[in-house]
Amino acid sequence: MSEFPQAETLPDVPDVDVPQPGLYHGEGPLGLALLLGTAFALMLVWMAVVPFDRGPDEAEHYRVAHFIYTNGRLPVFAPDGDMYGYVVNANEAYISYASTPGGGYILTALAMRLAPGDDPYVVLYAARLVSTVAVLLTVFLAYRTVRVLFPDRPHLALGAGLALVLIPQVSLTGAYVNHDAYTMAVCSWAVYLLLAGWKEGWTRGRAAWLGVALGMVLLGRLTGYVIIPFAFLVALVSLRGSLGFVLGRLLVTGGLAALVSGWWFVRSYLQTGDPIGFQANLEAWRALAPIRRAPRDVGLSLLDVARGGAPYTIFRTFWGAFGQLEVYFLWPYYVLLGLMSLAAGLGLAWGLLQWLVSAKEPAAALERALARRSAFLPSALLLLALLALGMVALVYWQTWTTSFATQGRYLYPAIVPFVLFLTLGVTALPLGSVIRPLAQGCAFAFLFVLNLIGLFAYTVPTYYL
Amino acid sequence: MPYRILTLLGFLLAAALWAGLGWQVLRNDHMIPYDPPQRCLHAALPLLPGHSVTQTLQGRSHGLSGVSLAFRTTGAARVGVHIYEVGAEDQVAPLAGAVIQLPANHPFYTVNVVFPPQSFSSNRDYAVLVRAAGREDEPGGGRGAAPFVWSCWSESFAFGELRVDGEPAHGDLLMQPLYQRGAGGAVQTVVARFQGLRVGVVPAWLWWLCLAIVLVGVPTLLVRAVGGRLGSPPHLIALLTLLPLIGIAVYWGDPRLHRPVVQAGEVPPGTETPAPAHVDLLNELRKQAVGEIAPRQTWDRHLTFALEPVADEEGVRHQALRTSVNTTVTWRGATIPPAAALSLASAVDQGLWTMDDGPIHVRVTATVAGATLVDEQETLIDAQGKPQRITQTLDLSAHAGQTLTLTLTTLGETRNSARMVIWSGLTIAPDSNSSP
Numbered sequence: 001m002s003e004f005p006q007a008e009t010l011p012d013v014p015d016v017d018v019p020q021p022g023l024y025h026g027e028g029p030l031g032l033a034l035l036l037g038t039a040f041a042l043m044l045v046w047m048a049v050v051p052f053d054r055g056p057d058e059a060e061h062y063r064v065a066h067f068i069y070t071n072g073r074l075p076v077f078a079p080d081g082d083m084y085g086y087v088v089n090a091n092e093a094y095i096s097y098a099s100t101p102g103g104g105y106i107l108t109a110l111a112m113r114l115a116p117g118d119d120p121y122v123v124l125y126a127a128r129l130v131s132t133v134a135v136l137l138t139v140f141l142a143y144r145t146v147r148v149l150f151p152d153r154p155h156l157a158l159g160a161g162l163a164l165v166l167i168p169q170v171s172l173t174g175a176y177v178n179h180d181a182y183t184m185a186v187c188s189w190a191v192y193l194l195l196a197g198w199k200e201g202w203t204r205g206r207a208a209w210l211g212v213a214l215g216m217v218l219l220g221r222l223t224g225y226v227i228i229p230f231a232f233l234v235a236l237v238s239l240r241g242s243l244g245f246v247l248g249r250l251l252v253t254g255g256l257a258a259l260v261s262g263w264w265f266v267r268s269y270l271q272t273g274d275p276i277g278f279q280a281n282l283e284a285w286r287a288l289a290p291i292r293r294a295p296r297d298v299g300l301s302l303l304d305v306a307r308g309g310a311p312y313t314i315f316r317t318f319w320g321a322f323g324q325l326e327v328y329f330l331w332p333y334y335v336l337l338g339l340m341s342l343a344a345g346l347g348l349a350w351g352l353l354q355w356l357v358s359a360k361e362p363a364a365a366l367e368r369a370l371a372r373r374s375a376f377l378p379s380a381l382l383l384l385a386l387l388a389l390g391m392v393a394l395v396y397w398q399t400w401t402t403s404f405a406t407q408g409r410y411l412y413p414a415i416v417p418f419v420l421f422l423t424l425g426v427t428a429l430p431l432g433s434v435i436r437p438l439a440q441g442c443a444f445a446f447l448f449v450l451n452l453i454g455l456f457a458y459t460v461p462t463y464y465l
Numbered sequence: 466m467p468y469r470i471l472t473l474l475g476f477l478l479a480a481a482l483w484a485g486l487g488w489q490v491l492r493n494d495h496m497i498p499y500d501p502p503q504r505c506l507h508a509a510l511p512l513l514p515g516h517s518v519t520q521t522l523q524g525r526s527h528g529l530s531g532v533s534l535a536f537r538t539t540g541a542a543r544v545g546v547h548i549y550e551v552g553a554e555d556q557v558a559p560l561a562g563a564v565i566q567l568p569a570n571h572p573f574y575t576v577n578v579v580f581p582p583q584s585f586s587s588n589r590d591y592a593v594l595v596r597a598a599g600r601e602d603e604p605g606g607g608r609g610a611a612p613f614v615w616s617c618w619s620e621s622f623a624f625g626e627l628r629v630d631g632e633p634a635h636g637d638l639l640m641q642p643l644y645q646r647g648a649g650g651a652v653q654t655v656v657a658r659f660q661g662l663r664v665g666v667v668p669a670w671l672w673w674l675c676l677a678i679v680l681v682g683v684p685t686l687l688v689r690a691v692g693g694r695l696g697s698p699p700h701l702i703a704l705l706t707l708l709p710l711i712g713i714a715v716y717w718g719d720p721r722l723h724r725p726v727v728q729a730g731e732v733p734p735g736t737e738t739p740a741p742a743h744v745d746l747l748n749e750l751r752k753q754a755v756g757e758i759a760p761r762q763t764w765d766r767h768l769t770f771a772l773e774p775v776a777d778e779e780g781v782r783h784q785a786l787r788t789s790v791n792t793t794v795t796w797r798g799a800t801i802p803p804a805a806a807l808s809l810a811s812a813v814d815q816g817l818w819t820m821d822d823g824p825i826h827v828r829v830t831a832t833v834a835g836a837t838l839v840d841e842q843e844t845l846i847d848a849q850g851k852p853q854r855i856t857q858t859l860d861l862s863a864h865a866g867q868t869l870t871l872t873l874t875t876l877g878e879t880r881n882s883a884r885m886v887i888w889s890g891l892t893i894a895p896d897s898n899s900s901p
Contacts, residue, residue, distance in 0.1 A: 037682060045679055048659065155691070158690045166683070442707060444687045445707045449711045449712055
């Protein structure tokens with residue numbers, strides 16, 4: 001029995017919520033089943049159509065997974081090791097992903113081992129299935145996370161899950177062998193566990209699962225590490241009780257995270273002198289693409305990077321860019337997506353304003369909301385917003401300091417907050433009970449059409465016709 | 466008006482919209498460029514009278530129906546383009562044989578040469594032969610106004626070969642094969658793809674089932690996510706109206722979805738802006754600086770002779786070469802651009818790196834108009850696995866218009882030449898003292 005008081009025992013203080021559209025009604029498990037079934041089917045269609053190596057660096061990702069599958073061990077990243085990289089020209093090289101934490105690759109190799117037979121085609125599809133399942137898990141976790149935040153708004157959860165899987169870039173990410181889908185899934189899992197633990201109390205089991213999730217996060221892409229400070233923040237806000245209780249939970253979580261992932265850092269340190277492998281990766285870039293320079297290294301400022309169009313590239317590759325990121329939608333689509341995002345932002349601002357106005361003393365209400373665990377929702381939304389902003393800042397920083405990070409899918413470790421705010425913002429627009437569902441419907445229908453033409457009008461003609 | 470009639474009208478409107486969308490999609494054929502655009506350093510190959518340039522390519526799909534070529538002209542010129550199937554040159558007439566009039570003084574003039582779609586062009590070999598069509602004594606067709614056909618320095622077509630006067634040449638023509646497919650063809654392709662997908666025990670029909678689930682499941686979810694019910698006629702009508710409306714808007718707004726069949730002859734050259742003067746001159750420099758490599762590395766096409774530009778936006782160009790030990794590379798005959806006129810600086814930056822496991826000797830010689838500027842005698846690079854670099858900076862501002870020759874020789878023993886990396890870079894930076 002936890003020493004920490006459970007949520008049910010707290011005084012009944014209603015969560016302040018943004019205005020709800022009138023048409024919402026109950027949604028049972030059928031909706032979730034439909035969402036997951038449809039998402040899985042959509043992922044399989046994408047997986048079937050996308051040719052091999054027509055997702056960003058699929059061959060390089062597959063090379064690492066295939067090495068593990070074949071040799072039963074992780075590849076050594078070194079010039080004279082198992083994998084390192086090769087040169088395209090002085091400015092371009094393929095650097096092996098063997099230096100990056102290999103949680104996703106290990107799972108992929110396991111799936112390949114489980115494939116019936118050794119037909120290369122079957123083995124490849126087994127490997128791709130890991131990405132597919134990872135996206136599916138992310139959809140499920142987005143749904144569950146929104147349910148934790150808004151238990152009385154199941155359709156919002158359904159919408160968030162649907163929006164997530166309809167983002168064409170997410171669909172593509174679930175269709176080829178990569179490390180992003182794994183990172184996205186485990187980060188979403190950690191976010192869900194953190195919010196669930198915050199709201200429903202930190203049982204020993206939940207703390208243990210969180211440890212496993214964080215360990216798996218540490219074995220994913222480095223961009224996913226942004227979850228770690230988020231976890232500390234959530235712990236700071238939510239972990240209350242006796243010192244023994246707090247230390248016990250932290251020990252369980254931290255210990256399991258270390259158990260799951262610690263071996264990788266030791267191995268990486270012993271092999272490359274760099275526990276996370278990032279410096280080894282950068283050194284390989286310097287060695288094999290010697291004239292390639294990060295914007296910072298050629299004297300550009302962060303503002304110069306923005307002037308050079310990096311935010312637009314990140315935005316476009318967040319929503320949809322196909323093949324090896326050489327096939328983009330026509331620009332008006334991105335403008336429409338930008339307008340949709342802007343509308344969501346305005347909706348959020350409107351909802352916040354409504355909430356502040358509805359409180360008699362806004363400053364005191366905000367202070368209470370942040371300080372009291374009973375005001376879980378606004379505090380959680382605030383921290384999720386910080387997570388999303390932190391993710392954007394990290395990717396932007398990497399764009400500046402490295403030469404390969406101008407890619408929107410690196411934001412996917414925080415995909416759940418992104419789709420949550422997108423759907424929440426659209427539902428909060430002050431449009432009236434008839435127009436609002438129509439606007440929402442337009443947004444979803446647009447994403448659906450975009451997803452289909454991304455596959456059939458952009459990917460298929462580029463690689464088949 | 467009774468609710469039932471309104472509902473009926475709503476369904477009729479939705480049906481009309483769907484029919485309209487379907488009709489629009491099916492009535493148009495598409496001309497689709499298959500191969501991704503060639504991103505490489507462009508070079509203009511002169512088409513001198515009596516000489517020819519031939520490019521072979523392999524069909525990547527059925528429906529090959531043309532190629533798009535790009536020319537550069539100083540004076541008015543005429544070029545002949547013949548396209549034929551390799552192996553069938555003597556049996557049948559060429560697929561296309563056209564004499565094209567090129568306007569004068571055009572830096573980048575694109576021309577589509579089209580022919581009837583080839584039903585079974587996939588994996589078949591074709592050849593495009595380009596030559597000047599004018600006589601030497603004819604204005605515009607003579608040597609003084611020889612047109613150029615743009616080529617791409619790197620190998621762009623996996624199964625294609627560029628030949629100049631029948632002799633193999635480096636790179637490929639800057640060429641865009643065009644494939645004509647209707648919407649029906651696109652559907653056929655998807656059908657074929659799905660039917661061919663029998664992965665292990667997973668039957669082919671599973672993919673069709675997935676597609677059906679998506680087409681039914683997403684609209685159902687869409688209605689539910691906004692709080693509606695699919696069984697409710699107003700909601701269903703709203704959905705059935707919304708989707709084709711968006712579809713029609715997207716179809717007409719996106720030229721990729723209704724690209725008309727390209728007609729033979731010239732098309733507006735808006736596909737690519739004319740190359741800036743300094744790029745143009747860099748191309749000349751590159752063309753003159755073709756290296757001689759022996760032995761040529763052929764085990765990976767990425768690792769053969771690479772000579773490509775980088776950092777376009779800054780106006781900086783870099784030419785780089787990857788090679789191996791016991792190799793001599795000569796870049797010769799490169800005319801140093803006149804800095805003031807070209808807005809280009811004049812500096813050569815040579816860098817050498819090695820990741821080899823043994824020491825090698827490198828000798829670099831740079832001469833301008835016969836006079837040696839740099840003669841680096843057998844520099845020892847003791848690699849020890851760490852990249853090393855030797856930099857030579859030459860101020861060439863006083864040598865504009867003269868000829869630059871660079872020679873790089875590497876000598877050494879190596880246990881693993883595959884890991885050997887040597888770069889020799891030639892950087893041309895904008896001259897800060899010259900006017901833009």
